[in-house]
Amino acid sequence: MTPNLLTWCRRLCALACFAAPAVHAESLSLCTARADGNYYAAGQIIQSRADADRLRLTLLETAGSVDNLAKLARGECDAAIVQLDAYLVYQETHRKSRLELARPNYLYEEFVHLICRRDAGIQTIEDLADASAKHRILIGEPESGSAATWRSFTLLDPSYAAVASEPVGGMQALAELQKTNGASCMIYVSGLRSQFSAAVNDAGDSLQLVSVDDPDLDEARFAGERIYRFREIPSGTYPGLEAGRKRRDRKTLTVGATLFVSQRWAAEHDDAHRYLVDTILRAKPAILERVAPK
Incomplete structure (x- = not known):
């Protein structure tokens, strides 16, 4: 290979590296509760287990489970931690506008x-x-x-x-x-x-x-x-x-x-949703240690 040809090859390789598309991290907003409570702490643990280059979690402080469900309905968050019975009460009282959510992720009792x-x-x-x-x-x-x-x-x-x-x-x-x-x-x-x-x-x-x-x-x-x-x-x-x-x-x-994810977000971010579920599973031991101290 001649020197000129070698130089051109190096230039093409460099251009190809710069042109390679960057990995795009998906964003997810998670409604929790007060910052001094277990839901917020659980959100922080999940956030710490997620690779920010793949999934960026933003934690939102709220008044609690019912507020979280209302915010999910208004599209103000993509996911939320709620009590399972609060979800049922919400669906019962909003029969004409029930939430469409992906399969729930149980965290702890x-x-x-x-x-x-x-x-x-x-x-x-x-x-x-x-x-x-x-x-x-x-x-x-x-x-x-x-x-x-x-x-x-x-x-x-x-x-x-x-x-x-x-x-x-x-x-x-x-x-x-x-x-x-x-x-x-x-x-x-x-x-x-x-x-x-x-x-x-x-x-x-x-x-x-x-x-x-x-x-x-x-x-x-x-x-x-x-x-x-x-x-x-x-x-x-x-x-x-x-x-x-x-x-x-x-x-x-x-x-x-229970951590619920908006069906809309899950459908639009299929890979990120699967990664979120895996991240939750990896975070659960630390969450249980936080909410159920010996």
Whole structure:
């Protein structure tokens, strides 16, 4: 090969390298919840496991599961982490404009926490319905998964709809519960020993963890599978709520924290969707470690 020909070959090779198309990373916006909560933390873990050259995840703070579903419907996010029962309640209340979502990705189970004043005389959730005129329950902010869970309970057993409820959650609900003549109970859904649960446990002198063991609440189904499952919250998980009482496991219901993807996004980004599902599987051990500390 002559020197001139060799020079031209080198130039052509260099041009070919510059002309090679760059790998395009797909973008996905993920609705989570508050930045100090488990959903946002789960999103961060998934984000950290994704190769940014293949999939760029943007995390969006929201008010919770119901807000996430509304944002999915408006196209404000491409995917969202929600409680499975919140999804069912949303679909039930939006029959004419139901969401079209890809196959859900189960992340972990969350526990229904029913916290009541010790002087309210409530030992199980059924006591609320049996004396509905006497009690008031704080069910969480309007767009939260906790509010959706209570709404689901009232659909499964209409006797719970007779209990006066208020859309108050978080630290505001905890403060209200401790007032003289305050609400009888509050309900929220989270992993065990969450940051908020720690605050509830610290205020446990006048509060107790109440069993959620009504068999009527185990009737919900999604694609033939149970939405709720009975689990035990082990004795000693919340020692402040057990102070002065006989320690024992408390039965409650669990519901899946689930990552849903818009059917539109999944169809338009088939390869990226498969990569996302693989990334979620790789992230799950770290997510479980975060939401269920030993």
